[in-house]
Amino acid sequence: MPRLQLIALRSPRAGPFDLSLEPGECLAVTGPSGAGKSLMLRMIADLDPHDGEALLDGRPRAAMPAPDWRRRVVYGASESGWWLDQVGAHFKTPPVEAATALGLPQDIFARPVASCSTGERQRLALLRVLALDAPVLLLDEPTGALDPEAVLRAEDLLRQRLAAGTSILMVTHDPAQANRVGTACAVLEGGRLQVATLTR
Amino acid sequence: MTTVSLSPLDLGAAGLLLAVEAGLSLVCNLGLHRLVLIAVTRMVIQLLLIGYVLRLIFSLASPALLLLAIGLMTLVAAREVAARSERQLRRQGNLMVGLASVTSATVTTTLLALTTAIRPHPWWSPQYAIPLVGIVLGSVLNAASLSLDHVLETVTRDRVAIETQLALGVGYRQATGPLLRAALRRGMLPIVNQMSAAGLITLPGIMTGQILAGLDPVQAVKYQILLMLLLAGSSVFASGLTAMLALRRLTDGRQRLRLDRLILATAPTVATAIASMRADWRRRLQR
16 A cells, blocks of 8 residues: 555646655656646645545545644645744754754754754754654755755755655755655656656 | 703804914915815714714614614724725625624624613613714724734735644644734734823823713713723724634635635725625525
8 A cells, every 4th residue: 555645636737646655765756847846745735725635544635634634744845934933942852963964053943043044944944844753745845955965964864764664755956866865756747747767 | 960062153163273274274375275174074064964863863762773873883894894904805705704703892892881881771772872882883993904904914924934834734723823813912902002091191082072071070980991991892802803703714624724815905895895795695595
């Protein structure tokens, strides 16, 4: 039984999408801007009205309260949102170890969000998503604002999760990243997913 | 109680200062006299008209007429609440939210006052009910419109923060909780200001009017306190309910943030609002 299964997920602006994702699998989705990549992720996370069904370990999404679904199929948007002043207040327990692995300074959780750079915020947002220990992650350009070294550190973290059985659906603009992290690859064009091959 | 009765001559004397100013404007070519003249004329005609209408309603003492008058006042207040914000909820949402919160806050407060503190005979006596509804409506209108405007403006601004929380599995109610509290506080500001300034910075209008009309100051103060309490109660009620109802219209069964239900548009007039409500009901009846 696949971890995540999409059955004709569609809105007037994108889809239909049919796919299944196994535990430990990472599907890297590329495609031109405006093709509907973020719309697809938002649909899977049930953040926009749409048709179709999604299943987690065979359990239909409609049978689950929306917050329960979103806690298990977590969407990390490309633009991170912050609703409290302090970084640490956005975490139940600050993941200090993972933060160090991503090259973030030790004191970052005590700082105000406003003092963090774009790259720091992006890494913090990734940590916030990972902290939920969800079986499925929907990541929208998770390393878009990072320097090359930080990108590799973030990818290491993602590969650890994959090895532990997490399934990831990742939107990226970098074909090299798709090759480094993805176990499968697809191109989204004209609102449809086309399976592509990894160039390994 | 001895009331001081005013003759037209007395009122004319009060307008003397304005007349001098209008004359100055004419002489110095300020172009203000027309503006002031129109405003004064409108004010006098509107107030005289309402005076005679009230006299008629009071003398007829008909519950149906009273209900009609209160209904009209409420409808106009609800439209004002709906019109204050630049953003409009789809399907006349602003008007519906305004109508629901204005009506329930006003009816509850007025009924409470009429059956406990004031107790006229009969309890619905228009002479008490109408002025009470009027003053409560004024403060409810303030509270509800500020609260609605705050929700509709802030929810657009805070969209990313709210949706990030939803995406992390936080419920809609929790994610929008701070917004609800801020809107409630915003709606209460005018009455809180009014209460803290009362007696120190300003002498409230009702009290001033009663003292001028010859009532003992302490009696007038007691009346003012009663009114302030009623206005504060209705303000909290109205701004809280308005924010709750507006936020409820911005979500759905799957706890999404539905900003597609919000449009930048000009406010509806009473006529178009009624027309669209009728069309809506006809559609529902046909189903």
